[in-house]
Amino acid sequence: MPAPRDRRTERYAATRREILDAAWDLVRANGLGSLAMRDLGARVGMRAQSLYAYFPSKFAIYDAMFAESNRELLRRVSGMASVRDPIKALRERARIFLVFCVEEPGRFQLLFQRTIPGFEPSPEAYAPAMDALESAADAIRACGISDARAIDMWTAINSGLAAQQTSNDPGGDRWVRLADEATEMFLAHYAPARKRKA
Amino acid sequence: MPAPRDRRTERYAATRREILDAAWDLVRANGLGSLAMRDLGARVGMRAQSLYAYFPSKFAIYDAMFAESNRELLRRVSGMASVRDPIKALRERARIFLVFCVEEPGRFQLLFQRTIPGFEPSPEAYAPAMDALESAADAIRACGISDARAIDMWTAINSGLAAQQTSNDPGGDRWVRLADEATEMFLAHYAPARKRKA
DNA sequence: GTCTATATTTGGATAGAC
DNA sequence: GTCTATCCAAATATAGAC
Structure with missing residues (x-):
């Protein structure tokens, strides 16, 4: 039609x-x-x-918000496909994620903290989140990292930075500014031996 | 009296x-x-x-719960004072923290995610949290790390692992089991050049 | 110190007129 | 599609009897 x-x-x-x-x-x-x-x-x-x-219900509203947030995140990280240098791309991706989380703490809470009693996102609303995660896994693999544990470590580090930022220094940048350093630390540990920045 | x-x-x-x-x-x-x-x-x-x-109110109950949780955490990490090797101590501390968070997700949420609308812990209830943080800073300094940013990175990593664990794999150990590796990664980045484990 | 009774507020949801 | 009118349920909190 x-x-x-x-x-x-x-x-x-x-x-x-x-x-x-x-x-x-x-x-x-x-x-x-x-x-x-x-x-x-x-x-x-x-x-x-x-x-x-x-x-049809309040949860349906939360669900729509959940869905559009995930789509927005996916949209932003997809815009990264153009960056050639995989290291640079990963660093930039972390920054994008953190800005996304910090600029709208309620959204961060909705997507990643599961804090509303009884609310479970529908599979449709959740789907883009898996795409975004897959895209992050690709970016990590592009850096030569094959360890499956690395992706879990990556999500923990970045969501941890976001959570600390929103709950302990809302409006500030005390944790967000650690983004590049965190990526560096992550790469140093997981990436196959690479040149360090002098 | x-x-x-x-x-x-x-x-x-x-x-x-x-x-x-x-x-x-x-x-x-x-x-x-x-x-x-x-x-x-x-x-x-x-x-x-x-x-x-x-x-006197529901929030007073939350406050009491907040206070005793913080005291319990402080109690557990204080028990670490006996461990001689600072590296080992740091590793053990991360594990203790993660177990503490994961064994009682509601407690983790209360202490670190600030998710109850309108609730703010009283200064008295909050105080032991600062002691626990100070104690963590000591443990990090004991490893020869003086960078002030390191402590923020440390809290982000560990609370990030706890958050991912509780919200994405409740009851499992997918993120908790990364604790030692996370500590290793952290030390490799922040500690003054040290022998790697062969 | 615990109860009954009640106030008050809030919030989600439905029925039916227009 | 929006309204009025209601319902229902849940929750926090207070007053006063026992």
């Missing part, structure tokens, strides 16, 4: 978008766990109940 | 203790964020309202 341009459908999609934007605003302001249907409705000029015309 | 043995005071303290134990049970069963005064009361054979005779 060629998806006929349907004004009604377009309007509907636009409102869904508006609701999600409002949800991010609220999460930014009050924290992920404090998102409430009432507030959300108020923010888009609706009663809370009307939101159910767009999302 | 020699704290006169007062049966009433003792009973009171015992009940507080009982309430906190029950709270940990519930957190273990339902997750940190789902702790509810009703359930808690039921678990100790009281109405929820009666709990207010022992704690």
Whole structure:
């Protein structure tokens, strides 16, 4: 089907978008766990109940947020394909990931800390996360690293930096600025003997 | 004051203790964020309202849990003072920390992920955490590391391993088993040139 | 110190009119 | 598609009797 341009459908999609934007605003302001249907409705000029015309439940909203966050992360790291030098690429990838996490702590919490009681992302929402992880594994292999443990170490280091940054120095850069050093440390340990920077 | 043995005071303290134990049970069963005064009361054979005779608010309960968790962590890492070899001591310390985090994910969440909307630990509850951190800094310095950034990197690595473990492989050991390797990687990067294990 | 009773707030969700 | 009206449930917290 060629998806006929349907004004009604377009309007509907636009409102869904508006609701999600409002949800991010609220999460930014009050924290992920404090998102409430009432507030959300108020923010888009609706009663809370009307939101159910767009999302079947609150978790469905979280799920949509989860999905679009993962897509965004995937989009950003995919933009890295152009960088030739694999070492440089890995370093840049770490920076991108950290910026992504730190610029929106609620998003980081949603994606990586699983902190909302009862919420489990749907497989569809989760899928791009696996692509992003696979892409990270590729980048690591491109540096000549084949050790399977390295990828787990890599995710631990970078999510650890992000977590410390958001919970112990929100708004600052005390941990984010360690990104390059962390990558260097990681490479020194896992990459087959390579020249050190003088 | 020699704290006169007062049966009433003792009973009171015992009940507080009982309430906190029950709270940990519930957190273990339902997750940190789902702790509810009703359930808690039921678990100790009281109405929820009666709990207010022992704690002025729910946050006060979280605060007490926060405080005793930090004391417990401090206690465990302090037991390390006896280990002579500083490298061995650091390695052992990482393992202790990881076990501490992984054996009680709700505790990890409470202490390090700051996930309960509105809850801030009191300074008294937080104090032992700073002692534990100071103790970690000592252990790192004992390995000949003076770089101030190293301590931040150390906390990021270890809390990162703990977070990945609890949220992506709960009950398993996929990240915990990387502890020694992480310590090795850390030392190789920060410690003044030292003999590698053949 | 624990209870009953109740206040208060909050939040998710449904039914049905328009 | 949005509203009013409601429901229902859960949760924190207070007042006052016993």
